[in-house]
Amino acid sequence: MICSISYYIKIVFMICLLSATELVKCKASFEILDPSYDQKNIKIIGQRNKKTVYVIIVEDQLYKEKYCVKQYCLADKIFDSLIEILISGIAESANVPVNRVKLIPAEVFFPGKFYKKRMATLHTFVPGKSLHSLHYDPEKFSIQQFKKERGIFGITRTIINFMSSSPNLSQIAALDTFTGSQSHGGGNILFDEESNDFYGIDLKKAFRKNLSRLAYENIKKMDAEKLFTSCQIDALKIYRDTLKKLIARNLPSDICKKLDALVKTTNLNNKFVPATRKCKVMIFQNYDSAQKLIVLLGEIIKKHTK
Numbered sequence: 001m002i003c004s005i006s007y008y009i010k011i012v013f014m015i016c017l018l019s020a021t022e023l024v025k026c027k028a029s030f031e032i033l034d035p036s037y038d039q040k041n042i043k044i045i046g047q048r049n050k051k052t053v054y055v056i057i058v059e060d061q062l063y064k065e066k067y068c069v070k071q072y073c074l075a076d077k078i079f080d081s082l083i084e085i086l087i088s089g090i091a092e093s094a095n096v097p098v099n100r101v102k103l104i105p106a107e108v109f110f111p112g113k114f115y116k117k118r119m120a121t122l123h124t125f126v127p128g129k130s131l132h133s134l135h136y137d138p139e140k141f142s143i144q145q146f147k148k149e150r151g152i153f154g155i156t157r158t159i160i161n162f163m164s165s166s167p168n169l170s171q172i173a174a175l176d177t178f179t180g181s182q183s184h185g186g187g188n189i190l191f192d193e194e195s196n197d198f199y200g201i202d203l204k205k206a207f208r209k210n211l212s213r214l215a216y217e218n219i220k221k222m223d224a225e226k227l228f229t230s231c232q233i234d235a236l237k238i239y240r241d242t243l244k245k246l247i248a249r250n251l252p253s254d255i256c257k258k259l260d261a262l263v264k265t266t267n268l269n270n271k272f273v274p275a276t277r278k279c280k281v282m283i284f285q286n287y288d289s290a291q292k293l294i295v296l297l298g299e300i301i302k303k304h305t306k
Contacts, residue, residue, distance in 0.1 A: 030102050032060050032067070033110075033122065042111045052077060056112030068123040069104070069112035075268060079275045080204040081121045082262040087179055087203035089258065094245035096175045097168050098200035100124045105265055119265055126199035128192035136186055143173045144185040145211050154214025157222055157232075164235035168198035174242035177215045177293070178250075180286045181206040207282040212289030216296055223300050233304045240297040243290055252287040256280050 032042055045066070046057040056069040072078055088101035104110045104120040113120050131141050141162055145155050155177065163170045169189075176184055181203065188202040219236075222228070228236065259279060263272050 029063065029065065030122065033102060033104065039111060044112055054114040056114070058112045066125050068125065069110065069120055070123060071114050071118060071120045075271065078119065078266055078268065079272050081119065082259065082266070083206050084121060084203045085262060086255065086259055087181065087206050090179060090246065090250050090255070091175050093249040094175070094242055096171045096242065097197065098172060098175065098203060099126045101203065103262065103265060106267065126190055126201060127195070128190035128197070128199060131186035131189050131191060134191060138186045142185050143169055143176065143189065144182065145173070145176055145215070146182045146209050147185065154211060154218040156218065160232050160235055163239065164231040166198050167238050170235045170238035171242045172198065172200040174239045174246065177211045178243060178246045178286060178290050179206040180209045180211045180282050182208060207279045207286070210282060210285045210289055212286045212293050216289055216293040219293070219300070220296055228300065228304055233301060236297055237301055240294055240301065243294050247287065247290055247294070252284045255283050
């Protein structure tokens, strides 16, 4: 059952409840990264260069798939690319509908790499337009769980209301909670009007806050103040189930090992020691708090479904 915030939203999202497999249409093939792949099939078709990052659009003309090659101009920002790769892998483990990101190693030539001897990332595209471009109210239609300027510190009832519009949003919100991600405001949530699916993009602002702890505190307080509606409980079930998958498939020690391996690919190990240390602390804190959050959600769901 899909619940809605208004009659309009109900009509728009009435067919959004799909299986996890069906939701992840954004998972594309990365065969073009295989050393044996004929790079003559990869053509540069555009660029969106900014002051801090080079963004080159390429097309795999054999399979008619478009990708984005991304490189930061400053070496200090490379760590953000590593985080995007890391979070993409975590999302993929639980079939969360966000774009996929893969490493292009420093020593590997690839069409669209501006700095030939520096690592880059290859991103899939997801369908749809951002909620900002569709003029959604950012106060109501956002799952961003930390925004100091707007006084958001953890998940809120407004966020849960929006999550109840689509299973996609509950999944992405669970990913953000588990990884301490602050990325998914209206500009980084895309809505595909043809399929009625939501997708997340921009995964770099993660493991900066213990959002699992904030979610635990906020949800416990919400439940004490006012009962959740059946729509909100449906959203929280998907949110909890996604958290369970993320916890089961991503042990903090394994995440840290993957992060260390990614850092080594940059040949800038010493430069990222402070950032890596801080990130690892947040990885363990979010994981521990997420376990407590799952227990709390189970108790609330059980209480509301008697």
